[in-house]
Amino acid sequence: MPNSSLHSPRRDQTGNKTPSTASRIWFILIISFSIYLGWYYSPNNLGIWLLCSLTMATLLLNLGWIIFSRISEKYDPVELFTYLNEEE
Numbered sequence: 001m002p003n004s005s006l007h008s009p010r011r012d013q014t015g016n017k018t019p020s021t022a023s024r025i026w027f028i029l030i031i032s033f034s035i036y037l038g039w040y041y042s043p044n045n046l047g048i049w050l051l052c053s054l055t056m057a058t059l060l061l062n063l064g065w066i067i068f069s070r071i072s073e074k075y076d077p078v079e080l081f082t083y084l085n086e087e088e
Contacts, residue, residue, distance in 0.1 A: 005021065005078075006020065006021050006022045007020050007021075007022050007068070007071050007072045007074075007075050008020055008021075008072065008075040008076065008077060008078045009072050009075070009077045009078075010077065010078060010079070011077040011078065011079055017077050019065070019068070020068060020072045020075075022068050022071075022072075023064070023065055023068045023069075023072075026061070026064045026065070026068065027061065030056075030057055030060045030061050030064065031057055033056075033060075034052075034053045034054075034056040034057040034060065035053050037052070037053075037056060038050070038052035038053035038056065039053075
């Protein structure tokens with residue numbers, strides 16, 4: 001199947017598949033969103049803010065990564081670093 005630059009898993013220097021670009025963007029968005037939302041609902045309580053942020057992030061990251069892993073199964077992995085394929 002043709003590669004999607006967003007959903008194709010990345011292959012690192014040892015040949016292992018690493019998360020796709022979509023999964024990496026999902027991580028940044030969810031961490032930012034959960035930190036903001038946790039602080040919005042508990043602005044003066046650091047402990048509650050931390051627990052809310054961790055709980056929301058854990059739930060949403062797991063759901064997103066399950067969905068993205070199902071999508072990326074259709075695509076061939078691409079190299080994480082381009083210099084791995086270059087001949088010296």
